[in-house]
Amino acid sequence: MEWSVKVTKLARITLDVRLFNKRKELPDPSDIEKIAAYLVREIKNLYLTPNNSNEIVFREAVVLAEARLLLYNRRRPGELECLSIEAYKNRSMSVDEANMALRSNLTDFEKMLLKTQDLVEIRGKTGRGVPVLIPNETNKVLEYLSDPVARQRASIRPENDYMFPNTGRTVVRAGESLDQVKFRSEVELRFPERIYANNLRKHTATIAQALNLNDTEMKYICNHLGHTQKVHDLVFRQTSGMIERLDIAKLMLIQEFNVVGKYQNKKLSEIQFDELGTLERKIQDQDQEQQDTENAADQGKNVDDAERVRWSPAEEEEIKKYFSRYFEGHFQKKCPSREHCLNALKKSKENGGTIFKRKWETLKKKVSNMLVKIQV
Incomplete structure (x- = not known):
C-alpha cells in the first residue's frame, strides 16, 4: 500500500518494464546435482562423536547440515536458521492412520520416502508453520549438533538452543553456509554465483510448470515454499523459454494453420503436428x-x-564545361552533388547538348571517375 502511494505509477511501470527481457539466470541443473552429491558424500564421511567434538568439527557439521537442508527444502534462510533443538526433538518420524488412509496403495518408492525422511515444522514468514524435510543422512548430524556434550566441547553457550548455533548467542547464517560449500574447489560448479536461496526457490517454481501439476499439487508446492499461489505466480515463477517455444508455440501454430477442430479436447503436451x-x-x-x-x-x-552507352568525347567536353570548378580544383570533393548534376542536365538541355539524356546518378559517377583519373 505504501509503495503504490509513495512511488508514482510511471516509475513503477518503468521498473517493471526493465525486468521484461532481463536475463533470468536460474541455477544450472548440473550444478544442483553436483552440490547435492557433494553434501551427501561429505555428511556421510563425517566422524562425529560427542567426546571428540571441538569447534572446528562442530562448525563443519553445522555448515554441511544447514546447506544440505537449505538446498533440499528450498527454504528461506531465516526460517531454517530458527530451527531449535526442541522443534527437532518433536519432529514427526511416522505417519498416523488418518494420513495413511489418504494413500491406501503406496508404491515402493513412496514407502521408501516415508521411511527415510523425517518432518519438522518451524515458524515461517508471517508466522505460518512451514515444513522442513530431513533426509536420512542428515539425522546423524542433527543428533550430534543437539547433543549437550558435543555443544559444550565446541564452546557453544548453554542458553543458545538453536540447532545451528555460533559461539555467541545467535546462529550461523544459512546463506553463508551455502556460500562456503559452493565455492569449494572439490565441488567444481559451472555457475556457483547462481546458487543462492532465493534463486533456488525460483528454480523450483519454474520447473513445476513443466510437470503439468494440477491445482491441488500446485497448492502443495506453495504450502511447502511458504507463500501463496499469487506470490508463486508473480514473484517466484519465471517464464520458461522452453515452455514458450514448445507448448505456447503449438497453440499459435494451431491458429495459424486453421486446424483447431482437429485437436479439440487435447492437452498441449499431447499435440504433435x-x-x-x-x-x-x-x-x-x-x-x-x-x-x-x-x-x-x-x-x-x-x-x-x-x-550501356559509351561516353562520347563531345559529352566529356560538355562535362568539363559544366563542372569546370571541380576540374580546376575549386572544390576539394571528388564527387559532385545531386544539385550540381541536375543543374548541368538542365543547362545541357537548354543549350542543345547531349548529356541531358543521361540520368543524374550516371552523370555523377562519370564526373567522379574523370576527377579520379586527373588526380592520378
Missing part, C-alpha cells in the same frame, strides 16, 4: 515461387538497364 512438415514445405514452395517470379522480373529489368 504430423502435417507440420507438409505445411512448412507448402509455404516454402510458395515463397520460392514468388522469389523466382521476382528474380525473373528483376533480371529482365537488369538486362534493359545493362545496355
